[in-house]
Amino acid sequence: MSLREKKAEKKKKEIIQSALSIIAEKGYHATTMEDVAAKLLMTKGSVYYYFKDKQDLLFKSQKMLLEQSIQNIEEIMSKELPIIEKLQKVMVVHIEFLITERTGFAMGARPDQFFAGDQLQEIISLRQKYSHCIDKLIAQGIESGYFNKVDTKIVRNIILGAMNYVIEWYSSDGSKDKNELAKSISDYLLRILIN
Amino acid sequence: MSLREKKAEKKKKEIIQSALSIIAEKGYHATTMEDVAAKLLMTKGSVYYYFKDKQDLLFKSQKMLLEQSIQNIEEIMSKELPIIEKLQKVMVVHIEFLITERTGFAMGARPDQFFAGDQLQEIISLRQKYSHCIDKLIAQGIESGYFNKVDTKIVRNIILGAMNYVIEWYSSDGSKDKNELAKSISDYLLRILIN
């Protein structure tokens, strides 16, 4: 990749970050291209140089978020760790990532409200990839006897729901820091599976 | 209340229902006054006879949803039931209500994205009222020794998050009916509190 291309890539990421942060704050529809550009001291026109249209920007940003999440989870899964610690780590990282990025949009919102056609398929497929990782962990835990026998799908969704909800209520009070909070939540959620 | 007023009241509820269902499907910003009116075979103009503006309609609809939820929960709380059964019933009713109304908007989304000033205060206050009920149940359970000692706020939010997430993934497959699903979820969530 040439220097030029690297710069362009960097710019794209900056724009995505800008979009992400404003979408997190206002929601997708209330976010204007003007907002996204202004935050970077750019003009609307420039944003359109890097992204076909608003939908494209949304899609790419969500995709990036999901891919990052998948990378996070796969990295953990490839490690040699006891299943319980593994699942806990997955949860902690997920929650910390959410809080850091200030957006649960990618994981939380119903994708069919924002995507259609191929984009929808791709987003769904990425989400499933993520879900499957969690499912696999749960299944492994059950098989190895460390976890109670549960309905994997339901428990996975409980875990996802509980985690994604964090951004709705975190922040307001900083009695606990990010990491501590993430640990707490994961501890509680593990109780569903253990004993 | 005169007949006329009753009729007006009924019409308002119809409009709110229409708004609610479309917001659930498309999201607030993507919902137009035209949509809301068309679903009832009305014209936009008529909707404005009953509601000051779109924001007013949103506010009243969310308020209604929250008030209904609070009524649901309070009704259960006033009953003579073992604490565990009480909390479970609260959860089951919450989930069923969500699925029936097809919207977790009222409980799930960050209110400051949609409301400001007095409206925001009122919505927050209603949500807190609801949250406090759950907190109370948890506290009572702990006090009476039925529940493990936990961080009430965190566990309450785990419960809310897990429950509200249901609308994101329910429906797709009907292997379990509404009630069964609600029971399952509440059972799993109770494990956080029991043993």
Place this chain on the structure above:
Amino acid sequence: MSLREKKAEKKKKEIIQSALSIIAEKGYHATTMEDVAAKLLMTKGSVYYYFKDKQDLLFKSQKMLLEQSIQNIEEIMSKELPIIEKLQKVMVVHIEFLITERTGFAMGARPDQFFAGDQLQEIISLRQKYSHCIDKLIAQGIESGYFNKVDTKIVRNIILGAMNYVIEWYSSDGSKDKNELAKSISDYLLRILIN
């Protein structure tokens, strides 16, 4: 049709007339919805109340023009007239209509530059209907021995091209009035067919 509908219909025609005259002057792409509205002392928004979008307005206006032309020609064809007079009348009316409406757009421009899909089909079909009328007249003239034997398609297109070109050069000088000019042209064109 109710009074309301009649009024709406009238308004639509006014807008079409406005659009037609500006398109005739500036061309389609250079014509803005603002222009069309301003000419009628309306706002853009109002135009959109009557027409879905700019393309819709263009399509409806061209359709109206073509339908009017077809009506003109069919009226003449149904009359009891010698074939020569008939064809001449068709030409005269065509030219006068063009000059009066100040636009040869409907008949002249390549429709595939402006329409696609169903719209294109409909426009083409209307044009063909018109062309067929002329073809029929030529064919009848040949059959009855009044016209020379010619390649109908080519001669028809010569006639159409020559007539439609009038708007490009008429106006500049008013040495001849509309009707006289139309007669002249049709006389000359008839020479292709007679003797």
Place this chain on the structure above:
Amino acid sequence: MSLREKKAEKKKKEIIQSALSIIAEKGYHATTMEDVAAKLLMTKGSVYYYFKDKQDLLFKSQKMLLEQSIQNIEEIMSKELPIIEKLQKVMVVHIEFLITERTGFAMGARPDQFFAGDQLQEIISLRQKYSHCIDKLIAQGIESGYFNKVDTKIVRNIILGAMNYVIEWYSSDGSKDKNELAKSISDYLLRILIN
């Protein structure tokens, strides 16, 4: 002219050709500088090195077309040929040129829709030069008794209109080749002038 200048001149012609072909296909307004450049595997910026702006490109391209046409006609006029054959040859060459270049833009469209000021004057003047050639041929034909006495201006415009219209309807079916078609048309048009 230096080698450098020759190269530049060649490049300009390439760009003009590209512009011409896209304008012929889409029309002037729908043609973007991007399109013109892309067809030559250039970037927009480069085009601006050779042409001041889009208008300049349009003007130069139309001028080139007109000058070529004028050269064509003058070449024929300077030949020793019977007047009838001369006019016919003019028509045949005109039509073939049109079909080859795929654009009747230069001759057909109203120049005041695209040009103003000096550019408009120059385009009009070139067109007139062309028209005058045809007028001269007609006049000579009348004088020498080969042609009927006609209104020169009207007949010239009939001829131009009929010829320019060819690009609107040629192509679709290739029953006749370019040259044959051109001959046919010119034969028919000559009937206006002869007997």
Place this chain on the structure above:
DNA sequence: AATGAATGAGTCTTCATTCAT
């Protein structure tokens, strides 16, 4: 009470044009 019509502010999007490198 209801509605057809009109409005205007706000947004997305395109594209000719410029310019530093």
Place this chain on the structure above:
DNA sequence: GATGAATGAAGACTCATTCAT
């Protein structure tokens, strides 16, 4: 000479809102 990047003005389109009837 060439190009990637940036810009801003223009224009299409949407939609909440108003109002006369």
